[in-house]
Amino acid sequence: MANPFTIAMKDQDVQRALGDLARKDGGLVQASLKNIGIAMVKSVRRRFDAEQAPDGTPWKPLSPAYRAGKKGQKILQESGMRGGLLGTIVWQLVGSNAVAIGTNKIYAAIHQFGGTVLPRKGDFLVFKLGGRLIFARKVVIPARPFLGLSAADRQTLLDTIEDVANADWHGTAAP
Numbered sequence: 001m002a003n004p005f006t007i008a009m010k011d012q013d014v015q016r017a018l019g020d021l022a023r024k025d026g027g028l029v030q031a032s033l034k035n036i037g038i039a040m041v042k043s044v045r046r047r048f049d050a051e052q053a054p055d056g057t058p059w060k061p062l063s064p065a066y067r068a069g070k071k072g073q074k075i076l077q078e079s080g081m082r083g084g085l086l087g088t089i090v091w092q093l094v095g096s097n098a099v100a101i102g103t104n105k106i107y108a109a110i111h112q113f114g115g116t117v118l119p120r121k122g123d124f125l126v127f128k129l130g131g132r133l134i135f136a137r138k139v140v141i142p143a144r145p146f147l148g149l150s151a152a153d154r155q156t157l158l159d160t161i162e163d164v165a166n167a168d169w170h171g172t173a174a175p
Helices: 012-024 026-050 108-113 151-166
Strands: 090-094 098-102 115-117 125-129 132-136 139-141
Touching: 012 026, 012 151, 026 090, 026 098, 026 151, 108 115
Parallel strands: none
Antiparallel strands: 090 098, 115 139, 125 132
16 A cells, blocks of 8 residues: 555554553454454445545535536546545555555545645646536645544444454454
8 A cells, every 4th residue: 555645543542452452462453453444444435425524524515517527426436436546445454553544546645635736737737527628727626534533433443452352262253
């Protein structure tokens, strides 16, 4: 996973629960992190479906000019799940005590944080929109955060850690 930007989430309760788990059995931390990664990717996919930020704020709608040729198109899903941003959201273990959730799409940061796109060469950006050729001096893309930790995600992380801590590792219950 490329790392064009990083958002670190340091929740004291989650860190404390992982620390308690590490003291119980260090191997259980990796199992928890894997389950957390899977759960967080599912959460990000739900956000894309709901078109909302981790805090529940709806994403700013597409401009009327952009939406004109995109009836039924969901925000940030122009290429569909597999080819676009959504299809590249993955999790990855980072060392022995962290999990990263992200994408290798270089344009993800501008959608997460928003920003202004300026021409690199010449005076105008040139692109097609609704079948028309558009010349623009700049394009402002609003922030549409998709990565982050919601209150429900935080509880899911704590529940996941607790489930791993309470699993019967010598029986049949394993992650």
